Amino acid sequence: MINATHLAGDSQPNPATDRFRFLAELIPQLVWITDPTGYHTYFNQRWIDFTGYTLADSVGANMWNNLLHPDDRQRARTRWEHSLKTGDFYEIEYRFLSKDGSYRWFLGQALPQRNADGQIEEWFGTCTYIEDQKQAQLELARVSQDFTTLANTIPQLAWMASAAGELTWFNKRWYDYTGTTLEVIRQDWRQVHHPDHLQRVMEGLTRSFHSGEPWEDTFPIRSKTGEYRWFLSRALPVRNHLGQIIHWCGTHTDITEQKKLQEQLERSYADLEVKVTFRTLELEREVQELRQQLGK
Structure with a gap:
């Protein structure tokens, strides 16, 4: 001693x-x-x-x-x-x-x-x-808090995934909309997707996770009330100074109203085309009748 x-x-x-x-x-x-x-x-x-x-x-x-x-x-x-x-x-x-x-x-x-x-x-x-x-730790905590505040302020549903595509984080709007938790989504994230679009969404995401290319798709996501709303979904890879992907950041933007307006416009265009077609046929018939009368 x-x-x-x-x-x-x-x-x-x-x-x-x-x-x-x-x-x-x-x-x-x-x-x-x-x-x-x-x-x-x-x-x-x-x-x-x-x-x-x-x-x-x-x-x-x-x-x-x-x-x-x-x-x-x-x-x-x-x-x-x-x-x-x-x-x-x-x-x-x-x-x-x-x-x-x-x-x-x-x-x-x-x-x-x-x-x-x-x-x-x-x-x-x-x-x-x-x-x-x-x-540095306190600054990182401040930046993290600022990011969380911003992520919870934007109107989009936001999420993050690991480089391999494992979901690691969602913002508050995601939880409020879907009514799920991170643990539930990690077990089966497919439950919030419409079955008619699920296969296409999975294939597109998988390709991007493997290739590192940005991802974009449009599909419906189920809310906690059971309603499906349409979202424009995008994801970008975040890379380190060596160019290696360290994680993915993604957003889902609600475009349900735009989707409805688009469908209404398409129906209007379709109706207009039908009306134009019938009117054209009617005009052709009138022209034919007029020619017959002039030829007598």
């Missing part, structure tokens, strides 16, 4: 202490040691450089908690007390106050050192700087 008094400044030579000091000052983490009760007895130079606290100012039971962001203090204290009580591995993310007055994210970890009887003699801990990773 490394004697904390030596680490705190005892001048007697100790090879084990010297090796620990060398290692503790070499690694990039803030290093600390406590006794079995959680009383801090040692911090390395990196701790002093970051916090601006001297070793004399830093030792104690609660000083470290006062340097944490107010929102992290109770969570860190609760987790640390649990480890002290149970001997469990200590791990937590929290924000430490630096000497410039700003807070920075660290990953705190600690393991107990036990004697031959299994009793904890000391805790060895480190604080690893993770500010850059945490900010």
Whole structure:
């Protein structure tokens, strides 16, 4: 066991202490040691450089908690007390106050050192700087939230699938319209498709998933009330910097009203063509009759 008094400044030579000091000052983490009760007895130079606290100012039971962001203090204290009580591995993310007055994210970890009887003699801990990773993670979370908000705002039913075509996500409008869940759709997504169009839809999607070409089709989708409405469906592959497909993004746009209008126009055109045909025949008959009268 490394004697904390030596680490705190005892001048007697100790090879084990010297090796620990060398290692503790070499690694990039803030290093600390406590006794079995959680009383801090040692911090390395990196701790002093970051916090601006001297070793004399830093030792104690609660000083470290006062340097944490107010929102992290109770969570860190609760987790640390649990480890002290149970001997469990200590791990937590929290924000430490630096000497410039700003807070920075660290990953705190600690393991107990036990004697031959299994009793904890000391805790060895480190604080690893993770500010850059945490900010990237928070930014990713913000972007993800913005995407979710946007996806739930657009009028389309939106979805995502893996590179192989496995469905992984739907927006809220999809669930509101179909009345299904992701688990149900993963088991059998065909249940929301009209049987008359299912085979064509499956074949088209399969071709696109294999070829990587964009997909587009028009077909009816069943609502939670049992009504089928027509949708213009499209999907595009999302690729990484190597050009590899990482997932697919798709939308279903309700075109039921446009479809009805198109059918009405087609019927109108058909009716008009019939009327024109009959009128043409009628005119031809009148012309024939007129010729016969003129020839008499």
